[in-house]
Amino acid sequence: MLYYFIVGVLGLAIGSFLNVVIDRIPNGKTIFIDRSKCDYCKEELRWYELVPVLSYVIQNGKCMRCEGKLSYQYPLVELLTAIILVTVVYFSPLVITLELIISIIFILTLIAVTIIDLKLLIIPDQLMYFLFFVFVLVSSITLGWDVFNSGFFGDVILQWAGPVVNHLVSASIAGGFFYALVLLTKGKGMGGGDVKLAYIMGLFLTGTQTLVAIYAAFIIGAVVGLVLLAMRRKKFGQVVPFGPFLSIGALLSLLWAQDLIDLYLTVFTVR
Ligand SMILES: [Zn+2]
Incomplete structure (x- = not known):
């Protein structure tokens, strides 16, 4: 149980990263270096505003400063990533192989592909x-x-x-x-x-x-x-x-x- 719990939490964190990929890759922006900003007031988000799912729930889906409505994409992708990661790990042998890691990288990338294609009708090169x-x-x-x-x-x-x-x-x-x-x-x-x-x-x-x-x-x-x-x-x-x-x-x-x-x-x- 603890093992799957850890995998789930890891999934939430990876989902958070995938949200950054989904928002920035189609715009040709870098996914590293600069921190995430609020879409409305352009203020940099502080660490406690970046906790997967929890921040969204506690802030009631709004930015803490400007009350701008946060997209439900964020908690949704985080939860989806966690669920998929736990599922893939659950149905795989209990050893971490190169094959498992490759499959996970493949599936995680496809989550970003799916959301970007739904939003923009493109699959980024x-x-x-x-x-x-x-x-x-x-x-x-x-x-x-x-x-x-x-x-x-x-x-x-x-x-x-x-x-x-x-x-x-x-x-x-x-x-x-x-x-x-x-x-x-x-x-x-x-x-x-x-x-x-x-x-x-x-x-x-x-x-x-x-x-x-x-x-x-x-x-x-x-x-x-x-x-x-x-x-x-x-x-x-x-x-x-x-x-x-x-x-x-x-x-x-x-x-x-x-x-x-x-x-x-x-x-x-x-x-
Ligand atoms: Zn804001």
Whole structure:
């Protein structure tokens, strides 16, 4: 219990950082150095105004000085991040592996992608480059580690190259599929951001997981689209960002790809 409590608190803190990423990355601002300011009075926030969720609740959702209304994005992203982090850790083996850390970095970045895409209908290139860099870095470290351990080059490279090539191939297929969709719909449905996100998903998920993630994204997207139409929140042909669906698909697939495949087969198998 204590372990999950600590992970949850860590999630709140990371969520707080993600809020900074969400607010600043699309504007091309730096996420480091300067402290967060109130959107209204531009005063720098003090440490006790930056406590995740608690500050928002205690201040009743308002700035302490100017009474300006704080966005509910802040506590929402903090809570969401905590819940997702605890869930991912809960469904993973109790050892901290490089694989787990990479998955967590991937999922946390997707939280920022989701919120930015919902707010602005864009998926920032910076976040996609960041994840690509993480993939290259981790692949290089793995190769270095393998060579260091065996002291022998030839076979090690071949063994290392297998999975890396697999990821590059499924990334290209996923990205290519979305690129084709962009061309077919003449950019009205999907955008370049979705193409890059699908490619990145191929790098971080296995081929099967990528397929499940994209399939799930389309099903969830269709259901949500129909609900929005029924509620008259959206008109037919209006833009609904697809990044959030891909992100949810990626999370579900990362956690339960095999269960989802089993469920799908159970439901759709004619006996
Ligand atoms: Zn203020």
